[in-house]
Amino acid sequence: MDLKDNGMNFDDTPQEAAFRAEAKAWIGANAPKQYEEELRKSSLGRTVLKGANILEVAKAWQKRKADAGWACLHWPKEYGGRGSSPIERVIWQQEEGPFGKLSGMFIIGHGMCGPTMMAFAGEEEKRKYLPPLASGEKVWCQLFSEPAGGSDVAGLRTRAEKKGDDWIINGQKIWTSGAHYSDYGILLTRTDPNVAKHKGLTMFFLDMKSPGVEVRPIKQASGQSDFNEVYFTDVKIPDSQRLGAVNDGWNVSLTTLMNERMSIGAGVSTGFPELFDFCNSLMLDDGPAIEDRNVRSRLANYAVKASGLKYTSMRAISALSKGDRPGPENSIGKLVAGSMVQEVAMYALDLQGAAGVLSGPEDAEVAGKFQAMLLRAPGTRVEGGTDEIMRNIIAERVLGLPGDIRVDKDVPFNKIPTKGRA
Amino acid sequence: MNFDFSDEQKQMRDAARKFLAEKCPPKAVREVLDGKATYDKALWKGLAEMGFLGVAIPEEFGGAGAGHLELCVIAEEMGRALAPVPFSSTVYLAAEALLLAGSDAQKQKWLPKIASGDAIGTLALFEGKGNPSPQAIKLSAAGGTLNGVKKPVPDGAIADFAVVAARTGSTGRDADISLFLVDLKAGGVEVRSLTNIDPTHGQAELTFKNCKAEPLGAAGEGWGILTQVLDRAAVLMAFEQVGGSDRALEMGRDYALDRIAFGRPIGSFQAVKHILADMYVSATLARSNCYYGAWALSTNASELPEAAAAARISATQAFQHCSKNNIQVHGGMGFTWEFDCHMYYRRANATAVTLGSLSYWEDQLIDRMRKKNAA
Numbered sequence: 001m002d003l004k005d006n007g008m009n010f011d012d013t014p015q016e017a018a019f020r021a022e023a024k025a026w027i028g029a030n031a032p033k034q035y036e037e038e039l040r041k042s043s044l045g046r047t048v049l050k051g052a053n054i055l056e057v058a059k060a061w062q063k064r065k066a067d068a069g070w071a072c073l074h075w076p077k078e079y080g081g082r083g084s085s086p087i088e089r090v091i092w093q094q095e096e097g098p099f100g101k102l103s104g105m106f107i108i109g110h111g112m113c114g115p116t117m118m119a120f121a122g123e124e125e126k127r128k129y130l131p132p133l134a135s136g137e138k139v140w141c142q143l144f145s146e147p148a149g150g151s152d153v154a155g156l157r158t159r160a161e162k163k164g165d166d167w168i169i170n171g172q173k174i175w176t177s178g179a180h181y182s183d184y185g186i187l188l189t190r191t192d193p194n195v196a197k198h199k200g201l202t203m204f205f206l207d208m209k210s211p212g213v214e215v216r217p218i219k220q221a222s223g224q225s226d227f228n229e230v231y232f233t234d235v236k237i238p239d240s241q242r243l244g245a246v247n248d249g250w251n252v253s254l255t256t257l258m259n260e261r262m263s264i265g266a267g268v269s270t271g272f273p274e275l276f277d278f279c280n281s282l283m284l285d286d287g288p289a290i291e292d293r294n295v296r297s298r299l300a301n302y303a304v305k306a307s308g309l310k311y312t313s314m315r316a317i318s319a320l321s322k323g324d325r326p327g328p329e330n331s332i333g334k335l336v337a338g339s340m341v342q343e344v345a346m347y348a349l350d351l352q353g354a355a356g357v358l359s360g361p362e363d364a365e366v367a368g369k370f371q372a373m374l375l376r377a378p379g380t381r382v383e384g385g386t387d388e389i390m391r392n393i394i395a396e397r398v399l400g401l402p403g404d405i406r407v408d409k410d411v412p413f414n415k416i417p418t419k420g421r422a
Numbered sequence: 423m424n425f426d427f428s429d430e431q432k433q434m435r436d437a438a439r440k441f442l443a444e445k446c447p448p449k450a451v452r453e454v455l456d457g458k459a460t461y462d463k464a465l466w467k468g469l470a471e472m473g474f475l476g477v478a479i480p481e482e483f484g485g486a487g488a489g490h491l492e493l494c495v496i497a498e499e500m501g502r503a504l505a506p507v508p509f510s511s512t513v514y515l516a517a518e519a520l521l522l523a524g525s526d527a528q529k530q531k532w533l534p535k536i537a538s539g540d541a542i543g544t545l546a547l548f549e550g551k552g553n554p555s556p557q558a559i560k561l562s563a564a565g566g567t568l569n570g571v572k573k574p575v576p577d578g579a580i581a582d583f584a585v586v587a588a589r590t591g592s593t594g595r596d597a598d599i600s601l602f603l604v605d606l607k608a609g610g611v612e613v614r615s616l617t618n619i620d621p622t623h624g625q626a627e628l629t630f631k632n633c634k635a636e637p638l639g640a641a642g643e644g645w646g647i648l649t650q651v652l653d654r655a656a657v658l659m660a661f662e663q664v665g666g667s668d669r670a671l672e673m674g675r676d677y678a679l680d681r682i683a684f685g686r687p688i689g690s691f692q693a694v695k696h697i698l699a700d701m702y703v704s705a706t707l708a709r710s711n712c713y714y715g716a717w718a719l720s721t722n723a724s725e726l727p728e729a730a731a732a733a734r735i736s737a738t739q740a741f742q743h744c745s746k747n748n749i750q751v752h753g754g755m756g757f758t759w760e761f762d763c764h765m766y767y768r769r770a771n772a773t774a775v776t777l778g779s780l781s782y783w784e785d786q787l788i789d790r791m792r793k794k795n796a797a
Contacts, residue, residue: 007428008427009423009717012423016423299784300784300788303787303788304736307736308736309707309710311713312706312710314423315425317423332707335703336703388692388696391692391695391699391700392692392695394703396695399671399699400679401687401690404690404692
């Protein structure tokens with residue numbers, strides 16, 4: 001077999017082709033096909049299944065995968081994974097197709113909590129907690145953001161105080177995805193307020209059913225509730241559940257956030273395929289929308305952004321398969337897709353004229369998909385790092401520009417001002 | 423899957439970059455910009471000696487017989503260096519047209535000369551305002567002679583031969599168009615240089631008066647060939663545009679690191695950082711679209727028409743975006759003749775229209791996506 005690398009090809013190697021065939025065959029025989037059509041269509045925002053509880057369907061699919069060795073492919077086998085290469089993981093995602101949307105509720109656990117546990121928990125804890133996380137029997141959440149620390153997460157105030165062999169937690173987290181159905185969480189706390197903000201943080205993991213944990217859903221501007229506030233009142237965490245050294249929590253959290261970027265290849269939603277289909281079928285006063293010059297120009301602009309993202313992700317996968325670690329350059333996906341979804345939604349409404357205001361599934365075009373997208377979009381540009389933070393990451397870590405001047409860098413945390421205008 | 427260039431291709435890119443850094447510094451580009459030369463003849467010879475002019479020309483016609491992926495990496499470096507030579511008109515347009523439609527004798531006559539740097543070629547398509555379309559071609563061909571006016575013709579004043587699009591019928595269909603090959607040194611053509619926004623690349627008006635011409639490809643197939651030539655040139659030009667975008671981004675970044683205002687490097691202000699981050703984003707999206715175009719070009723895939731249009735649009739946008747914001751980051755100095763920023767701005771806006779405008783390619787992209795969808 002000629003293995004000469006001529007560059008630019010989409011061909012599988014023989015091993016990759018064998019893996020793909022095996023994955024495809026298993027998925028074909030085991031996936032919950034009755035939901036395939038609904039999952040395929042639900043490309044924007046939240047996935048909803050009629051007549052079924054999506055959490056239960058998702059958990060059942062995850063467990064089935066785990067039992068057959070197809071869960072968390074890139075994790076070591078002893079922790080519930082398959083020990084696969086990054087490219088095998090990508091091939092799996094391609095073959096899993098719409099059923100991969102069922103993994104939404106596990107993304108944070110598998111993508112962030114698991115890798116953090118793997119890097120910092122004791123061996124006994126890893127063997128106890130990771131396999132049920134991989135199999136979806138236990139769901140995890142990530143408790144970092146606070147009302148006083150979003151982009152500036154190191155400004156968080158939730159206190160952890162040592163009492164005997166335990167830590168006592170008091171404070172409040174916010175924007176916690178899935179806290180209401182999570183069994184465990186990783187929690188970043190302040191353990192020393194007398195030193196600079198990054199130097200007094202400590203990471204733990206905890207049982208979300210612990211006494212003193214209260215989860216309250218947040219009603220978002222979109223009217224939905226995907227996130228929660230989580231309150232901690234004298235919650236006790238044993239010291240054995242500390243991740244990393246006391247006051248080294250900032251470094252631990254960097255591992256967590258670094259792993260967030262590993263989840264490339266899954267693809268980001270841009271809204272373009274939906275808009276293209278919509279314009280293909282929409283009739284304007286003077287003919288089909290797709291034949292209107294302005295429409296075509298707008299569509300072409302969105303098309304090249306969407307394809308640019310797709311092929312940027314393929315370049316990243318190629319780099320990954322050669323052993324490169326995904327770097328900060330992958331911030332581009334979220335930055336571009338986030339504002340694009342918003343623009344696409346606004347444009348789709350505009351194309352409908354006055355009727356664009358209607359959002360009821362029976363009255364609105366495409367069952368109100370674009371109206372829902374419009375109302376959800378502002379959140380996309382904020383969650384997981386705002387557009388501005390993404391631009392800072394690109395400017396500082398990809399282009400090498402200097403960091404911002406941080407006036408609170410060397411100030412003890414408890415001396416940092418907490419109010420702007422008095 | 424390997425969605426990247428091979429190690430050998432990357433080595434060729436490095437070799438081209440090193441060669442151009444030495445032989446084509448901004449000072450050399452300025453010789454042509456300032457009108458002291460029509461193009462950089464020494465550089466043109468050097469490119470031939472490096473084997474770059476014939477990299478995608480088969481060995482039997484005097485080329486290196488490497489391929490189009492190799493040509494893509496060289497194109498990127500040519501764009502990065504703003505090389506003031508007739509590379510795009512000779513290699514992307516004339517040579518590609520010959521490779522697609524030339525007879526063996528025509529290829530034998532011109533391709534070895536292109537590879538050796540002894541012939542400059544171009545494509546005479548446009549006749550004043552407007553985008554590529556069969557209806558816009560009025561220049562007539564009858565009895566082996568051409569009559570009519572072409573403008574703008576890239577590098578038309580220095581070209582030795584031209585591929586000329588001519589009208590051979592009046593049915594209103596694509597089959598009215600045929601291509602011809604014209605030896606511009608054999609008489610029958612008046613050449614007038616035209617002032618243009620990017621003096622590092624000449625533009626000309628060619629007036630054909632009973633000019634002798636030989637057919638290139640079959641009669642009535644001109645439009646089909648032209649469409650393919652333009653698609654292939656779009657991908658290659660997109661690599662030049664990406665090379666230029668990257669260089670403009672680097673210039674802006676470097677200046678932001680060095681320039682102090684208000685007591686700190688201007689690159690530490692978010693207002694400046696975010697401009698540069700957005701330049702990086704547009705250059706990256708363009709590069710990725712170009713890689714897909716390169717794959718389609720090198721495999722002659724059925725996706726080429728769509729991939730070429732996407733690469734063209736994305737790279738045009740990126741080069742315009744990066745070159746204008748490079749000036750913005752430089753502030754007042756960016757608007758001086760002395761700084762090189764304007765050379766990239768000029769090139770970006772010239773390449774944005776020379777193969778047909780952005781809106782033309784947007785239209786093409788949607789047409790091609792619809793065709794694929796319908797299939």
